[in-house]
Amino acid sequence: MARKKISPPSEEDAFAAEATEEMETEVAEEVEVERKKQKPIVESLLTLREAGKRAPKLFGIASGVEGLDDLFFTTEIQDGKPVKKTIGGYPSYAVVNITGVPDTGKSLMVEQFTVKQASMGYPVLFVTIESPAPFVASGLRQRATAMGIDYEVVQDKIVLVDAASYAVLRHSIPTLLNTLAYAIKTYDTKSLVIDSITGLYEAREMMARDIVRTLFNFAKKWHQTALFVSQKRSSHEQLTPEAAGGYGVSHIVDCSIVLSKILITNRFEARIYKAPIGETVRLFRIDGCRLCGHDTKTHLMEITETGLVRIGPPLSVEFEE
Secondary structure, eight states: OOOOOOOOOHHHHHHHHHOOOOHHOOOOOOOOHHHOOOOOOOOGGHHHHHHHHHHOOOOOOOOBBBGGGGGGEEEETTEEEEEEEEEEEEEEEEEEEEEEETTTSSHHHHHHHHHHHHTTTEEEEEESSSOOEEEEEEEEHHHHHHHHHHHHHGGGGGGEEEEOOHHHHHHHHHHHHHHHHHHHHHOOEEEEEETTTGGGGGEEEEEHHHHHHHHHHHHHHOOEEEEEEEEEEEEEEESSSSTTTSSTTTGGSEEEEEEEEEEEHHHHHHHTTTTTOOEEEEEEEEEEESSSSEOOOOOOEEETTTTEEEEEHHHHHHHHH
16 A cells, blocks of 8 residues: 655644744743742732732723623712713723634624724724735725725724734744834834734644733733634534633633624524524624623624624513514
8 A cells, every 4th residue: 555645844834833842942941940949929929009009090992883882881889879880992901802703793893993993093003813914904994984984094003913924923922922012112002903813823722821811911011902803613602601712711811702693594583583584693792801890691783784893782672572
């Protein structure tokens, strides 16, 4: 029997293997250095008063998505009763994980956020891992047009990092972080978007938590409000916590938003979702936020003909009607 020819590893595989080995070596070296020192990390100790002085003020960062900004809130006690006060957007300096199966509006949501923030004068750093930068630029132009925002105004406020075209940025996290730090310092960006973070560990899933935590800590250090898009495995139940990125990603980030879609196949579903058989219904849910209060209902969601995500009423209201 003829032996099966084994093809040599591709450049992508070589990059991934080298980057994985590099990260594992760095972590092992750091652990070994600290083990030998056996000294307490005094800098890590803070009283609650000291930590409180460093805590940033909480306010809302406009999402650019109709129906979303009022879903995050704080609660105050007035006359002995709790009163909700919307913060008007994503919590400031939050790291938000937006996850879902394909065609649920994840990229549209972060593009709307990017255009909205840029239109308000706040520079945004957009890391594209799935599509080369020129194609992302085309999408952002379409989003601006649909939102009624002058594309000319936002072009110099959006900085693209083309990790789709430069494999080293996907496979070497230190190189990516150095590039992001340079961009933040050069362009004074206020927000960070990564679409999608799954692309940084798709060939090394065991390192997912380490990679996400590294980027989470980076966003905190540089005071960036960050949106991470992550892909959901089809085997995951669409609206469960497991769906929120998988690999324990949702336990690292500040907030997870789960998007899903349902194909109406019978009369029972048609009655619940008020949609004809054969139509696709999309759903939106905030799966937790440690920085402030949030709406806990599952909402209907639509992608308009102009390509914009819009959050609709809670599913419970639709069902009652």
